[in-house]
Amino acid sequence: MPIVCLGALSLSGCAASHTPPAPSAPAPSAQPAASTTVAASGPSPAPTAPARPALSPAAASYADTARRIREASLNSNGAFEKLSYLTDRIGARLSGSAALEQAVVWAKDTLLADGHEQVVAEPVRVPHWVRGSQAATLLAPITREILVLTLGGSVATPAGGVTAELLVVSSFDELEARKAEARGKIVLFDHAMSKQGNAGTAYGEAIAYRVTGAARAAPLGAVAVLVRSLTTRSLGAPHTGSMRLLEGKAKNIPAASVSVEDAELLHRLASRGDRLKIHLTLRPQTLPDADSANVVGEIRGRELPNEVVLIGAHLDSWDVGQGAQDDGAGVVTVMQALSTLRQLGLTPRRTLRAILFTNEENGRRGAAEYVRAHQQELAQHVAAFEMDSGSGSPLGFMTDGEQPFLAEAREYAPLLEPIGAGTLIAGHAGEDVTALKPAGVPLFGVLSDLEHYFDVHHSAADTLDKVDPEHLKQAVAALATFSFIVADRPGDWRAPTPGVHSEPRRESPGAPPASL
Ligand SMILES: [Zn+2]
Numbered sequence: 467m468p469i470v471c472l473g474a475l476s477l478s479g480c481a482a483s484h485t486p487p488a489p490s491a492p493a494p495s496a497q498p499a500a501s502t503t504v505a506a507s508g509p510s511p512a513p514t515a516p517a518r519p520a521l522s523p524a525a526a527s528y529a530d531t532a533r534r535i536r537e538a539s540l541n542s543n544g545a546f547e548k549l550s551y552l553t554d555r556i557g558a559r560l561s562g563s564a565a566l567e568q569a570v571v572w573a574k575d576t577l578l579a580d581g582h583e584q585v586v587a588e589p590v591r592v593p594h595w596v597r598g599s600q601a602a603t604l605l606a607p608i609t610r611e612i613l614v615l616t617l618g619g620s621v622a623t624p625a626g627g628v629t630a631e632l633l634v635v636s637s638f639d640e641l642e643a644r645k646a647e648a649r650g651k652i653v654l655f656d657h658a659m660s661k662q663g664n665a666g667t668a669y670g671e672a673i674a675y676r677v678t679g680a681a682r683a684a685p686l687g688a689v690a691v692l693v694r695s696l697t698t699r700s701l702g703a704p705h706t707g708s709m710r711l712l713e714g715k716a717k718n719i720p721a722a723s724v725s726v727e728d729a730e731l732l733h734r735l736a737s738r739g740d741r742l743k744i745h746l747t748l749r750p751q752t753l754p755d756a757d758s759a760n761v762v763g764e765i766r767g768r769e770l771p772n773e774v775v776l777i778g779a780h781l782d783s784w785d786v787g788q789g790a791q792d793d794g795a796g797v798v799t800v801m802q803a804l805s806t807l808r809q810l811g812l813t814p815r816r817t818l819r820a821i822l823f824t825n826e827e828n829g830r831r832g833a834a835e836y837v838r839a840h841q842q843e844l845a846q847h848v849a850a851f852e853m854d855s856g857s858g859s860p861l862g863f864m865t866d867g868e869q870p871f872l873a874e875a876r877e878y879a880p881l882l883e884p885i886g887a888g889t890l891i892a893g894h895a896g897e898d899v900t901a902l903k904p905a906g907v908p909l910f911g912v913l914s915d916l917e918h919y920f921d922v923h924h925s926a927a928d929t930l931d932k933v934d935p936e937h938l939k940q941a942v943a944a945l946a947t948f949s950f951i952v953a954d955r956p957g958d959w960r961a962p963t964p965g966v967h968s969e970p971r972r973e974s975p976g977a978p979p980a981s982l
Contacts, residue, residue, distance in 0.1 A: 522877040524955065531812065532881040532947045538806050539943035540885070545802035546935040548576065549795065553788035553930040560618075560785040561825040562594030562756040569781050570759045573797070573822050577763035580805040582820070584766070587759035590835040592825040594756040595619055597785055598749035600722060602692075605629065606743040607735060614692070614722040615704040615786065615925075616748045617676060618828045619711060621718045623690065627747030628652070628720075630689050634736040638674075638682060649687030652744050654694070655679045656729045661698045665916040666855070672696050673707075680721040681712050690746050691721040692729075697920045700726035705925040706784055708828050720748045758782075758824040760832045765808055767816040767953065774817045774843065775953035776850040777803060777945060778898055780826035787928035791919060795933060795941070796853035796912070797822055802938075803946035814953035816848055823898045826854070833901035844905040848958040851910045851949050852896030853941065856923070857933045858915030860941040862889030863948060866900070866909035871959035878951055887944035889913060908959040910952075912945060 521529060552569060559566040570587055577585045595618060602612040633651040635641045641653065655675040660668040673696060680691040695705035704723040711718050724732075736742055761781065767773060779796030783789020804820045807813075823832035837844065851863075862882060865872050872892060879888040894900075895909035903909060914937075922928040952958075 521880055525877050525881055528878070528881060528951050528954075531950065534810055535806060535812070535947045535950065536885060536943045538810055539802075539946060540939045542802070542806065542939065542942070543935060544805060545798040545938040545942050546933070548798040548801055549790065549933060549938065550930060552794050552797065553790045557788055558785045559781060559783045559789055560595075561592040561758060561782050561828055561831075562596070562753065563785065566758055566782050566824065570761055570824070573761040573781060573801070574763075576801060577761065577804075577820065580801070581808055582763035582765065582804060584819075585761075585763040587761050588835070588839060590758050590760055590824050590832050591755045592758040592782075592831050593619075593829045594753040595828060596751050596753060598622070598751055599747060600749070601627075601747045602722070602724075603745045604732070604742065605745055607740040612724055612728050612732075612744070613702070613704050614724055614746070614748070615706040616750050617680075617693070617706060617709040617721045617723060618784070619709050619752075620680070620721045620748060620750050621711070622750055623720050623746060623748050625749065627745050628689050629743065629745045632692075632732060632736065632742035632744050633688070634733050634742075636733075641682060641686070645686045648683060651688055652690045652692060652746060653679070653683040653688045654692040654724070654729065654732055656694045656733045658694065658726075659696050659698050659920070665698070665920055668698070669696055669920060676707050676723065677710050679709070680719050681710055684712060684717055684719045688719060690719050690748075692746075693721065693723050694729035695723045695726055695925070697726060697923065697925070699918075699921045701927070702727055703925045703927050705923060706786060707924045720746070722746070722748055758832070760824055760836055761822040762819055763804065764817050764819045765804060765813055767818070768813045769815045771817050772843075773846045773848050773958075774819050775814070775848050775949055776819050776821055776899065776902075777853075777949045778821040778823055778850065778896075779853045780824070780832070780898055781822040782825050782827055782832075783928075784827055784924050786924070786926045787922070788930060790928050790930045790933050791856040792923055792928055793826070793854045795857035795938060799853050799912070799938060799941040799945055802942045803949065806942060806946045807950055812950060814950050815956070816953045818949060818953045826898055830897060830901070833898040837901045837905070844902065844907065847902060847905065847907045848960060849908045849910060849949075849952045850895070850899040850902050851912070851945065852899040853912035853914075853945060854896045854898070855912065855914040855916060856919035857937050857941070858917060858919055859934075859937045860885070860887045860912055860914055860944045862887045862891070862913045862944070864891055864893030864895060864911045864913050866893075866895040866903060866911075868892045869908065869959070871908060875959070878948065881947060881951070882944055885940045885943050887940065906961055910948070912941060914941070
């Protein structure tokens, strides 16, 4: 999951005019639809059943293909089997770890075994930060262990730790108002992630405390920072994530997350007038950059093989839990979507390229390196998809902000409705594919039900047992269907830029006209 932005967080920031589906939207049925034709089940249609919109000619031309993809996806446990290996046999995969490189080898071998073309591990140098030991003890007014998770990228305390009074604030405004009290203290940011509205939006509103809390408190003379975990449902686990360091010669201070429960306990004690004292030891290390790789594999296009539609997710994860939802679910959905199309013998007009990015969590170097290494080819990237918002049931897709092609893209939504994924809204496509935005590539992100995502996100609880295999099947169906259509349809949704495209656009006789 992203450093400063996650899937749906930008639903408010990037697309204020659109209301995302309620996070508690019911999961779609896992039942495969036998046909895209809906037959009335009784003598008269149920009065509450919404009428399915008629298919446009463009969508109708893909109805049979969509049905085949859906049935194959919903009948295969391949994605969950892949995820079981990635999580139980490889496990957490932070950049620089041996496990991430095992995952690179596994992904490449699996793409080859599934029969894909152009399977390559493309080298990327990645940051290598290791957690080391971490511990906190409340010394006054009571003695109590406090569970902490060092934030990714944090500097260390001295070997013997620091002992300091605690200053508890709820916001940056409160820190500003009490900045004279911060010198020599450990600052706790107890800012609660909102339980109202869309979970991604709430995450986006609260993330600044994790990312910039230490950078704000350090110039005030604070000696360390603790941050309330970004979740609304907590069972005592702290949640980690990236933080931003001050540049140049500015002094950085160590930072860690605490559980919601401990943040509230510390806040209650402070509110009663108690002076709180904490001993904190965080011993992370930043080592020299390490070798890693993006893994790619393709179905070469049948007519325009030099034009590319990307489907991507990130192979790395945080170093706690198993990286099952963030972003193991995305990785195996991408891999299985490509394999499902290959098994069905469906070769789109353009090349469909799976990419498993390295180092999304603490650097996004994989995405940056893909853009650098493929610079000459970017003008021929017709679209890029990303899945990085957990394993909740897939509700549809987000475009990167309001896009002129959104209305036309919605014509295909009825083909995704049998799996409950017919929502197409403006939002945020994903952190990795955003690197392709300057090249004008239309971006799409899988829109997942986020209701339970932040319960486990970046914590020890992000494990395989939280993943519903049926949701994975639905996600495979949604991604395989829509990415196939985008790679196959005669037109594309890039903004028309004369002279940019290396091959003339071609239209199939009798095919629906392209809009651009
Ligand atoms: Zn992620």
